[in-house]
Amino acid sequence: xxxxxxxxxxxxxxxxxxxxxxxxxxxYGGHIDEVSIxxxxxxxxSHFAPLYxxxxxxxxxxxxxxxxxxxxxxxxxxxxxxxxxxxxxxYEHRGLPFSSWLFRIAKSELxxxxxDKKAQRTVSIDSIQLGKAMEEFNIDDNExxxxxxxxxxxxxxxxxxxxxxxxxxxxxxxREIGEILELTENNAKVKTFRALIKLKELxxxxxxxx
Amino acid sequence: MIKCLIDRKMPSxxxxxxxxxxxxxxxxxxxxxxxxxxxxxxxxxxxxVLIIILLIFRI
Numbered sequence: 001x002x003x004x005x006x007x008x009x010x011x012x013x014x015x016x017x018x019x020x021x022x023x024x025x026x027x028y029g030g031h032i033d034e035v036s037i038x039x040x041x042x043x044x045x046s047h048f049a050p051l052y053x054x055x056x057x058x059x060x061x062x063x064x065x066x067x068x069x070x071x072x073x074x075x076x077x078x079x080x081x082x083x084x085x086x087x088x089x090x091y092e093h094r095g096l097p098f099s100s101w102l103f104r105i106a107k108s109e110l111x112x113x114x115x116d117k118k119a120q121r122t123v124s125i126d127s128i129q130l131g132k133a134m135e136e137f138n139i140d141d142n143e144x145x146x147x148x149x150x151x152x153x154x155x156x157x158x159x160x161x162x163x164x165x166x167x168x169x170x171x172x173x174x175r176e177i178g179e180i181l182e183l184t185e186n187n188a189k190v191k192t193f194r195a196l197i198k199l200k201e202l203x204x205x206x207x208x209x210x
Numbered sequence: 211m212i213k214c215l216i217d218r219k220m221p222s223x224x225x226x227x228x229x230x231x232x233x234x235x236x237x238x239x240x241x242x243x244x245x246x247x248x249x250x251x252x253x254x255x256x257x258x259v260l261i262i263i264l265l266i267f268r269i
Contacts, residue, residue: 045239046236048232049232052235056227057227060229061226064220064221078231078235078238082235086239121213123213123214125215126216126217127217150214153212153214154212154213
């Protein structure tokens with residue numbers, strides 16, 4: 001799939017005005033605006049444009065960090081929005097941000113791409129974040145320890161890896177992690193703690209210097 | 211096998227924005243045909259009941 005560059009005329013003036021109001025509104029007001037846009041988009045999908053514009057980059061970055069190719073990330077992002085619009089009539093606002101519903105679709109589209117072998121599961125880590133994470137894991141930050149940590153990270157179960165990735169490399173809050181993974185905030189905390197213990201176990205086992 | 215990539219270059223905000231294409235997304239969204247709508251079943255159901263009543267009472 002190849003996508004052409006965005007044509008500015010693809011967004012109607014009304015949609016642009018709604019997008020501006022979405023950007024300028026407060027967090028609470030933003031939710032109300034979003035809900036009204038969603039209700040309108042349920043009747044006419046073209047009203048979804050401001051939300052597409054608002055969340056496209058956020059969803060793309062989430063996907064890009066988890067796949068090895070940029071083109072695949074753009075394709076999966078597009079699929080996420082197609083799916084979101086297809087099933088928008090099933091969406092009910094229950095106080096959670098709309099983005100968490102999109103992240104859940106992105107998570108399921110990513111899993112589908114990995115199953116279909118259209119993309120390879122990747123963990124993208126910033127070296128500064130890795131250093132901070134190693135501090136939190138109580139591991140000395142040197143070249144050898146980094147190598148060991150990067151070797152044991154893929155040994156975690158996918159769910160554990162997702163928790164470590166979101167908490168320590170993407171610095172998401174437990175509330176946000178819970179919303180994306182469909183867990184309560186406390187459950188997200190407990191599961192992240194267990195994933196961290198597992199990671200430390202694997203690290204100790206595969207680190208001959210310890 | 212899971213790949214770990216360190217300090218990977220992220221596409222710029224402008225490049226990501228350039229790749230937005232809402233029209234392409236809209237084109238791929240399947241249309242809601244009347245057969246999927248509750249209105250369709252309501253109309254069909256109502257007509258069926260009406261026909262049965264007409265047949266029973268031979269109006």
